[in-house]
Amino acid sequence: MPSGKTTATYRDPHRPVDERVEDLLSRMTLEEKAGQLFHSMLSMNADGTFATDGPFVHAPTPELIEGRALTHFNLIGQYGVRETAQWVNRVQELAASTRLGIPVTLSTDPRHAFTDNPGASFNSGAFSAWPEPLGLAAIGDPALVERFGDTVRREYLAVGFRVALHPQIDLATEPRWSRQSGTFGSSAELTSELVRAYVRGLQGARLGPDSVAAMVKHFPGGGPQKDGEDPHFAHGKEQIYPGGMREYHLQPFKAAVEVGCSQVMPYYGQPIGTDWEEVGFGFNRDVLTGLLRERLGFDGIVCTDWGLLTDAPVLGELFPARAWGAEHLTVAERAAKALDAGSDQFGGEQCPEVIVELVRSGRVTEERVDESVRRLLREKFTLGLFENRYVDPDRAEETVGAGEFTALGEAAQRRSLTVLTNHGLLPLEGRPNLYVRGISEQVAAAYGNVVPDPVDADLAVLRLRTPHEERPGLFESFFHSGSLAFPENELKEILRLLDAVPTLVCVNLERPAVLPEIAAKAAALVADYGASDTALLDVAFGRARAQGRLPFELPRSMAAVEASRPDVPDDTEDPVFPYGHGLNL
Structure with missing residues (x-):
């Protein structure tokens, strides 16, 4: 707190937010302003102390906060609830000790489902476990999605997360794309309806002290990837629209802007064959200024996807900057181009000295930096971080994974299951002899007599995952891409079981599996999008x-x-099951 009797305007909660923003901005050095333009990654030790090494630790936490003036961070990894809350308080104490005491805004990727991909989301761990967004779309109930968003909000607030790096509102129009499990499926209409509910659940009627800010992604829709490859990687950088459906992919983002989402993340993709500049969307003025700012009227924060500026190691492998279409530019030139395009903040980067040099060289004006810093500070003030930056570890333990939230998630898992075929098998009765594969024998034993050989079974229960092609490298191995068809040897083994005993097959659809032979022979076929063995057997x-x-x-x-x-939804010829298919039992 500054000495003297007067309180700085920016510290006075009774003053209007815009007044507080301008007062704080006027006190900031160029270096402090530059630090706001970076949304980097942090991890922590299991005991809640600052991590000093690890696959996502590129600089010590004190160096980033005290030395580089960063105040926006994404926590990577899964930890105990109490320890997370204690770590959050340590981070905030460190930030409070700096010259201006600007609080840290902490963000997270999704933590409430079954996917575990360090580049996209974490499985639920201590948080309540729900189906993936695809499963929420399978239910199709906006009231449930708003309740889900509210649950996420309450659990995040308890441990100090104030920005959700979701919802993901891309459309699942390329069946091979690896990121579909985080979407609401192929329908722009349903996705638009559900994103409105999701943002309301996270933010409330308007952003405020009890909100978690929603960063919707990936503008202007990351679904139409050439050959279904993902632009995290150079071989997947091209985004194409051969069906002319560009406006279709924009519909959910229009809904998100209308409902008041606080932030938007553009994707890595490089549009090919359109009237947009052929550079990644984070650098693309046609898309960020012309489309998002001017046409859609968005005035919130635009934060790029992670790693657009610098080459960096990911899980021990060196990856080039995802500067698609701008590979030839220097780091400084990329930063200037992104700011010129309309980006406010650089995700996954931590080089504020680049911004300082751009301003001092005259390439970027300080007024342009101020424009973005205003947006970033306004969100901090609106979220009430200057008044309430700390969390209560006891309350966090009571809230995260609370019985109310867990019960809601478990009920949603059951509702989301989709019965594709049923040849008189379901519902099951009594305590049959069960042969199980891909399912816990201990769980199955509560429903029937588990036998080791299908010959002795009355029926079998088989859980499968959508096939994918193995890719080289640890990081890319988390992005399931390529063929959706079961390999020949695996298919033969599956069909052998289906011929031997009536079988309930449950396929986890993280992508749309190709399974006509399985559909023809299964006694019953069910799809799941993240559901426990207990949910399936119930x-x-x-x-x-x-x-x-x-x-x-x-x-x-x-x-x-x-x-x-x-780019065209549900465009394959003669599908085994059409969009919207599902049976009632």
């Missing part, structure tokens, strides 16, 4: 009701997938 034995409907079609063959247009 539905199978009639103890809970499956209500899901497919959020995308299931193609008949890889030839049909390859012939489809990546």
Whole structure:
């Protein structure tokens, strides 16, 4: 606190937010302003202390906060609830000790489902476990999605997360794309309806001290990837629209802007064959200023996806900057181009000295930097971080994974299950002899007599995952891409079981699996999008009701997938199951 009797305007909670923003901005050095333009990554030790090494630690936490003036961070990894809350308080104490005491804004990727990909989301761990967004789309209930968003808000607030790096509102129009499990499927109409509910759940009627700010992604829609490859990687950088459906992919973002989302993240993709400049969307003035700012009227924060400026190691492997279309530019030139395009903040980067030099060289004006800093500070003030930056570890332990939230998530898992076929098998009765594969024998034993050989079984329960092609490198191995068809040897083994005993097959649809042979021979076929073994067996034995409907079609063959247009929803010829298919038991 400054000495003397007067309180600085920016510290006075009774003054209007804009007044507080201007007062703080006027006190900031260029270096302090530059630090605001970076949203970097932090991890922590298991005991809640600052991490000094690890795959995502590129500089010590004190160096980033005290030395480089960063105040926006994404926590990577899963930890105990109490320890996370204690770590958050240590981070905030460190920030409070700096010259201006600007609080840290902490963000996180999704933490409430079953996917575990350090480049996209974490499995639920201590948080309540829900189906993936695809499963929420399969239910199709906006009231449930708003309740889900509110649950996320309450659990995040308890440990100090104030920005959600979600919802992901890309459309699942390219069946091979690896990021579909985080979407609401292929329908722009349903996605638009559900994103409104999701943002309301996170932020409330308007952003305020009890809100978690929503960073919707990936503008202007990351679904139409050439060959379904992902632009985290150079071989997946091209985004194409052969079906002319660009406006279709924009619909959910219009809804998100209308409902008041606080932040938007553009994707890495480089548009090819359009009237937009052929550079990644974080550098793309046509898209960020012309489309997002001017046409859609968005005046919130634009934060780039992670790693657009510098080459950096990821899980021990060196990756080039994802500066697609701008690879030839220097780091400083990339930063200037992104700011010129309309970006406010650089995700996953921590080089504020680049911004300082751009201003001092005259390439970027300080007024342009101030424009972005205003947006970033305004959100901090609106979220009440200057008044309430700390969390209560006891309250955090009571809130995260509370019985109320866990019960809601478990009920949603059951509702999301989608019955694709049922040839008189379901619902199951009594205590049959069960042969199980891909399912916990201990869980199954509560429903039937588990036997080691299908010959001795009355029926089998088989859980499968959508196939994918193995890719080199640890990081890319988390992005399941390529063929959706079961390899020949694996398919033969599956069909052998289906011929031997009536089998309930449950396929986890992180992408639309190609499974015509399995669909033809299974006694019953169910799709899941993140559900426990207990949830599946509760539905199978009639103890809970499956209500899901497919959020995308299931193609008949890889030839049909390859012939489809990546920007057009449900575009494969003669699908095994169409969009919206699902049976009632």
